[in-house]
Amino acid sequence: xxxxxxxxxxxxxxxxxxxxxxxxxxxxxxxxxxxxxxxxxxxxxxxxxxxxxxxxxxxxxxxxxxxxxxxxxxxxxxxxxxxxxxxxxxxxxxxxxxxxxxxxxxxxxxxxxxxxxxxxxxxxxxxxxxxxxxxxxxxxxxxxxxxxxxxxxxxxxxxxxxxxxxxxxxxxxxxxxxxxxxxxxxxxxxxxxxxxxxxxxxxxxxxxxxxxxxxxxxxxxxxxxxxxxxxxxxxxxxxxxxxxxxxxxxxxxxxxxxxxxxxxxxxxxxxxxxxxxxxxxxxxxxxxxxxxxxxxxxxxxxxxxxxxxxxxxxxxxxxxxxxxxxxxxxxxxxxxxx
Amino acid sequence: xxxxxxxxxxxxxxxxxxxxxxxxxxxxxxxxxxxxxxxxxxxxxxxxxxxxxxxxxxxxxxxxxxxxxxxxxxxxxxxxxxxxxxxxxxxxxxxxxxxxxxxxxxxxxxxxxxxxxxxxxxxxxxxxxxxxxxxxxxxxxxxxxxxxxxx
Numbered sequence: 094x095x096x097x098x099x100x101x102x103x104x105x106x107x108x109x110x111x112x113x114x115x116x117x118x119x120x121x122x123x124x125x126x127x128x129x130x131x132x133x134x135x136x137x138x139x140x141x142x143x144x145x146x147x148x149x150x151x152x153x154x155x156x157x158x159x160x161x162x163x164x165x166x167x168x169x170x171x172x173x174x175x176x177x178x179x180x181x182x183x184x185x186x187x188x189x190x191x192x193x194x195x196x197x198x199x200x201x202x203x204x205x206x207x208x209x210x211x212x213x214x215x216x217x218x219x220x221x222x223x224x225x226x227x228x229x230x231x232x233x234x235x236x237x238x239x240x241x242x243x244x245x246x247x248x249x250x251x252x253x254x255x256x257x258x259x260x261x262x263x264x265x266x267x268x269x270x271x272x273x274x275x276x277x278x279x280x281x282x283x284x285x286x287x288x289x290x291x292x293x294x295x296x297x298x299x300x301x302x303x304x305x306x307x308x309x310x311x312x313x314x315x316x317x318x319x320x321x322x323x324x325x326x327x328x329x330x331x332x333x334x335x336x337x338x339x340x341x342x343x344x345x346x347x348x349x350x351x352x353x354x355x356x357x358x359x360x361x362x363x364x365x366x367x368x369x370x371x372x373x374x375x376x377x378x379x380x381x382x383x384x385x386x387x388x389x390x391x392x393x394x395x396x397x398x399x400x401x402x403x404x405x406x407x408x409x410x411x412x413x414x415x416x417x418x419x420x421x422x423x424x425x426x427x428x429x430x431x
Numbered sequence: 432x433x434x435x436x437x438x439x440x441x442x443x444x445x446x447x448x449x450x451x452x453x454x455x456x457x458x459x460x461x462x463x464x465x466x467x468x469x470x471x472x473x474x475x476x477x478x479x480x481x482x483x484x485x486x487x488x489x490x491x492x493x494x495x496x497x498x499x500x501x502x503x504x505x506x507x508x509x510x511x512x513x514x515x516x517x518x519x520x521x522x523x524x525x526x527x528x529x530x531x532x533x534x535x536x537x538x539x540x541x542x543x544x545x546x547x548x549x550x551x552x553x554x555x556x557x558x559x560x561x562x563x564x565x566x567x568x569x570x571x572x573x574x575x576x577x578x579x580x581x582x
Contacts, residue, residue, distance in 0.1 A: 143542035243539035245506050246556065247515020247522055247531045252450040286441040296445045300436075335448050339436045367450075 095218070098312025100305075102211065103277045104218040110210075110273040110424065111265045112163030113380035116154040118233065118259030121369075121377060124359045129381035130260075131158045137234060137259060144244075145183065148232035151261035151373075152177070152188045155380075156228050159263040170194050170265075171222035174213045176205035177230050177372055178257075179239055184230050194226070203326050204281070204401030205229045206262060206376040207420040211278035213266050214422075223267055230261035231371030240291070240406055253293035255329050255370035258358055262376030264384075272388050272430050279312065279421040281305040283403065287414045291404055294415070295332025295367055298400040301417035302328060303339040305398055309421050310345060317350050321392040324383070325419070326375035326399035327355035329368035354378035375399040383424065393426045461521030464514065468525045472498055495526055502527035506534040532556040 097103055115130045122133035132154055134140065139147035152175065160167060173192060175185035176199040189196040201208040209227035216222045234244045236257035242248055266275065284301040302325045310316055317323060317340075328336055333353045340347050355369035357378050379397050386392045398421040409415070436444055475497050479490035505511040511531045514522045522528055536555045540548035554561065 145542070238539055242556065243535040245509060245512050245531070245535035245538055247506070247512045247528065247535070249516055249519040249523075251452060286438050288442060288445070293449060296449065299445075300438075300441070303436075331445075331448055331450070335436075335445055342435060 097277075098308070100281070100308050101277055101279045101312035102215060104214055104275060106218050106268055107270070107427075108214045108217055108266060108275045109269060109271045109427070110275055110384065111267055111269055111271045112159050112165075113264040113384045114155045114158035114162060114262070115377050115381040116151045116158065116261045117373075117377060118151070120233070120256075120363060120365070121258055121260055121358055121373075124363065126358060126378065126382050129385055130377070131155075131162075131381075137232075144232055144234040144238065145179070148177065148179070148184045148230050148235050148259075148261075149187055151232065151259070152184055152228055152230035152263070153191065153261075155230070155261035155263040156188065156192065156226055159226065159228075159265050163265040165224060165265060167192055167194055170224045170226050172197065172213065172216060172225040173228065174199055174209040174225060175228040176200050176209060178202065178236055184235075185228070188228075201399075201418060201420065202401030202403050203231070203370060203372050203374060204399040204418050204420045205372045206326070206379060207278070207397055207399035207422045210264060210266070210275065210422050211280065211420055214275045214278065217266055217268060225266050226263055227266065228261065228263035229372040229376045231257050231259070231373040233257045233259045233371075236371055240404065250366060251292050252366055253290070253295065253329075253331050254366040255294055255327060255355060255368050256359075256365035257371035258327075258355070258369040258373040258377060259371075260373035260377045262373060262380040264380055270427070270430055272427055273384060274425045274427045276423040276425045277313070278423070279305055279309040281308075281419040281421070283416045283418050285414050285416040289409065289412070289414050291406070291409050291415065293331060293367075294327070294370060294402040294404070295329035296335060297332075297402050297404075297415040298328055298417040298419065299332040299335040299339065301419040302332070302336050302398050302400045305419040305421050306336075306340060306347075306396075307343055307345070309396065317345050317347050320350055320394045320396045320423075322352060322383070323347065323350045323396045324357070324375070324378065324398065325351070325353050326397075326401070327368065327370035328353050328400055329355055329366075329370065331367050332400075357382065379424075387424060387426045390426060395424045397422050397424065457519055460517060461519050463521065464518035465521035465525060468498070468522065468527055472525075498525070498527050499530040502530035503534040506531045507538065511535075529557055529560060532560075
């Protein structure tokens with residue numbers, strides 16, 4: 094049975110993540126996960142003339158490298174699922190324009206990485222596609238322009254703010270056997286606990302992550318100890334402890350297994366306020382560090398919960414609160430596969 | 432989830448998780464940086480008065496122009512936003528902050544062309560300052576005129 098409990102999908106066939114790729118900007122390349130990225134740029138402009146082109150290049154690069162690593166040509170890919178943070182998902186749409194792969198555009202804010210992976214896997218499982226690519230990207234400067242102020246504006250940000258990660262990540266999914274199996278996914282509900290501060294997404298998103306993780310445990314009958322690692326996308330140093338305390342009230346102790354992608358991406362001296370955020374945050378850590386650790390056998394079971402603040406600057410100005418969502422995907426190491 | 436976190440009191444509950452801004456230290460930083468900018472302005476005024484033989488009112492314009500130029504330059508080379516993060520109101524309130532808001536918007540929207548990009552967005556941040564500046568000047572002027580005409 095594919096559906097278990099209320100929100101969890103088990104893939105009936107064995108679905109695999111055959112290859113993945115990550116491309117990053119300068120700040121991420123200086124972080125502790127530098128060695129896990131496939132390509133790095135030392136300038137935020139990524140050899141392009143404007144920020145939007147730079148972000149497009151990051152996503153395009155990640156897809157190209159991913160295809161290369163998976164030994165597939167784009168003609169062999171049946172479907173591309175992608176999304177980003179910009180209005181009308183321009184990065185994804187313009188990258189898809191250059192690829193001529195059938196395309197589904199998605200928006201889940203920073204939860205897009207797992208949204209595309211979960212739905213892509215479901216479509217492969219159901220036989221609608223043999224090979225799919227799930228991709229996402231974010232760029233610090235395009236996000237600043239979209240959601241906040243011009244890049245060089247000298248406004249002061251509070252310590253609860255997060256710093257949008259610059260990067261693109263892509264994964265290739267099919268039924269072809271490889272080391273990493275995509276076992277199940279939990280689709281989240283939109284949660285809104287009424288916070289209104291766009292400079293504190295961690296507090297806004299913690300309830301969404303809480304709800305998805307709790308539902309996942311209920312649907313699957315698992316508990317935190319079942320996993321080697323449970324990561325959230327970009328809850329920051331503010332949202333992470335909130336999440337852990339929320340789950341503690343329900344009797345789930347996350348202390349030993351939880352980490353946050355936005356905190357894993359950067360060193361503590363890198364001036365990213367409360368941590369990294371953006372679609373790239375969870376994508377870079379998943380498609381880089383986690384994939385490699387699963388391949389090497391350092392992890393066996395990982396639950397990735399990508400968190401997205403469905404924030405719109407105009408809604409904030411109209412005094413609305415920030416709705417959030419979180420989608421989780423379970424990646425498992427398949428023994429006996431080279 | 433039982434007591435601590437519920438939708439009604441969430442905003443209050445999470446306050447303890449959010450780092451508190453250090454108001455005193457922020458005030459000191461703003462005072463030092465804002466004061467230094469004003470000190471530089473005073474130095475420039477003295478320079479124009481003593482070296483270029485201007486009166487105090489004549490020296491005001493080149494002083495402001497020089498500060499605007501320096502702010503725009505620092506914005507262009509990517510330094511002013513770092514000063515702003517450190518100083519807060521200290522670098523936002525003086526004329527240099529105004530210049531930064533205009534220059535940063537111009538730089539940001541260069542990619543959309545001169546008319547619809549730079550020109551349209553130039554006062555995106557500074558526009559509200561101008562609107563409230565003009566409106567409050569008008570109101571204060573009216574009050575002053577009314578009082579004067581009764582005295």
